[in-house]
Amino acid sequence: MSTDDPALPALLRLFRAQAYLESRLSPELGSVHGLALNELLFLLQISRAPLQRLRRVDLAQRLHTSQSTITRMALPLEKSGLVKREADPRDARVAYVTLTRTGRTRVAEAEATFRRMAEEVFRDRWSEKDIAQLSALLGRFTAALPGDIAE
Incomplete structure (x- = not known):
């Protein structure tokens, strides 16, 4: 690998950014909404x-x-009433995880907090153009993956 190759530093910085974001966002989501970031x-x-x-x-x-x-x-999300299992009426082998009314409310509240936190993360060093460019680059990076919830 050439010392001019930017791939490894880019990958390492992505992992570092992920760790930073998790450590910054998880405590508030937990204390305010009772949710871990992955939840x-x-x-x-x-x-x-x-x-x-x-x-x-x-x-x-x-x-x-x-x-x-x-x-x-x-399981813990079911116990706390945020999601439930729902059988497929046409195929007994298929089950869905679905939001309950309480789950929809909790997601809406947590998403509002998450939006505010996102603004805080970028506020001091990033212009709107920078943020849009980063979002576009990461979107291209993950374009082939299922479940893009950023849109």
């Missing part, structure tokens, strides 16, 4: 899906994890 992303995927429901396999693909991890994530 909010789980709920946002469902809230933006048609009929606000997804099969576990689809959630696993969108969150880049296993179906068993999705099952483990869903």
